[in-house]
Amino acid sequence: METDFVIEANNIRRFQQNFAADENIKIPNVFPQYTGKRVLVMEALEGIPLSHRNALTQEGIDPETVLRRGLKAYLKMVFTDGLFHGDLHAGNMFVLPDNKIGLIDFGMVGRLNRKSQTAIANMLVALAEEDYDRLAYLYLDLAPYSERVDVDGFARELRDLIAPYFGLTLRHVNVGRLLLDSTAVAGRHGLVLPSELILFFKSIVTIEGMGRLIVGDFDFMAYSLEFASDLVRSRYEGGKLLKEATYLSRDVNALIGVLPRQLRQILRRMNSPDYQMHIRIKDLDVLHRSLEKSANLTFLGLVIAGLIVSSALFAHFDSGIWLLGLPLMTALMLIAAAFLGLIAFYNYIKRN
Numbered sequence: 001m002e003t004d005f006v007i008e009a010n011n012i013r014r015f016q017q018n019f020a021a022d023e024n025i026k027i028p029n030v031f032p033q034y035t036g037k038r039v040l041v042m043e044a045l046e047g048i049p050l051s052h053r054n055a056l057t058q059e060g061i062d063p064e065t066v067l068r069r070g071l072k073a074y075l076k077m078v079f080t081d082g083l084f085h086g087d088l089h090a091g092n093m094f095v096l097p098d099n100k101i102g103l104i105d106f107g108m109v110g111r112l113n114r115k116s117q118t119a120i121a122n123m124l125v126a127l128a129e130e131d132y133d134r135l136a137y138l139y140l141d142l143a144p145y146s147e148r149v150d151v152d153g154f155a156r157e158l159r160d161l162i163a164p165y166f167g168l169t170l171r172h173v174n175v176g177r178l179l180l181d182s183t184a185v186a187g188r189h190g191l192v193l194p195s196e197l198i199l200f201f202k203s204i205v206t207i208e209g210m211g212r213l214i215v216g217d218f219d220f221m222a223y224s225l226e227f228a229s230d231l232v233r234s235r236y237e238g239g240k241l242l243k244e245a246t247y248l249s250r251d252v253n254a255l256i257g258v259l260p261r262q263l264r265q266i267l268r269r270m271n272s273p274d275y276q277m278h279i280r281i282k283d284l285d286v287l288h289r290s291l292e293k294s295a296n297l298t299f300l301g302l303v304i305a306g307l308i309v310s311s312a313l314f315a316h317f318d319s320g321i322w323l324l325g326l327p328l329m330t331a332l333m334l335i336a337a338a339f340l341g342l343i344a345f346y347n348y349i350k351r352n
Helices: 005-018 063-081 114-128 132-142 151-165 175-188 195-214 220-234 238-271 284-314 328-351
Strands: 083-085 093-096 100-103 109-111
Touching: 005 063, 005 083, 063 083, 063 100, 063 114, 063 195, 063 220, 083 195, 109 195, 114 132, 114 175, 114 195, 114 220, 132 151, 132 175, 151 175, 175 195, 175 220, 195 220, 284 328
Parallel strands: none
Antiparallel strands: 083 109, 093 100
């Protein structure tokens, strides 16, 4: 897929605005007069990519400080800005003098709304607390509604997947990979998760790879949980509750505004002479076939009964022609009744 560098340049501008107050994060300047769809011209960073073996051996560089600042910047992108770097591997992160961090390559970014931000924070908390029922319901809230999901079964599979790794560090398990595997479990239960959630989980995989380069026993959960917990608590502060109430009031007012028009349209449609209501009853076709087979068997039964009664009547009339020791018509009717009886019996056995 060809990259549109105009879009990437705009992404860089957005990230510059978001980190304008953070002197520890450097986003390179873009030269728009030289930038087009196929060319991106930006400022060179005076540092070394983290993927380079000498990045952390520079004079005055503290690996732990670099890690904390980089992770703090990433979590700010996810939980505060709602705009995060989707491919933040070690090659896209520069270690600058004074333990500052430079970021490049903003072609792949993820965007999160308030609902997704809160859900992701709650996911991390639920994961840390081994609350698999809560984790399952969070997946359920983010996916389009489906009445076919077995929530208990889904939560049980999440527990079977994640519980064996609980408490282990990056040396033993990659949290991002584990979360990606959990999306496969969600898929098996009929949940279609939003693409930004999948991109977030993939970005954790690259973040953990970056962390491993800096601290061998890097634990993403241990570093990020405090930030996520603060976000969850902040959602319920007085000011935030008032803001949420304002959003709710606005949505209710919008609903009240459109509801009369929607009801009017529904009533007009129902009063139309061409109005038709389509009702589909589950398994109605099966019932229809069953009734049809029953009706056929009943019809055959009536025909057989009529043939037997008629054969008894014709037994009193001697036409002079005999078959099987019976008058011809009587014998033929009994043979026909026996043949139809065999057909009815076969159909009954086949039906059951």
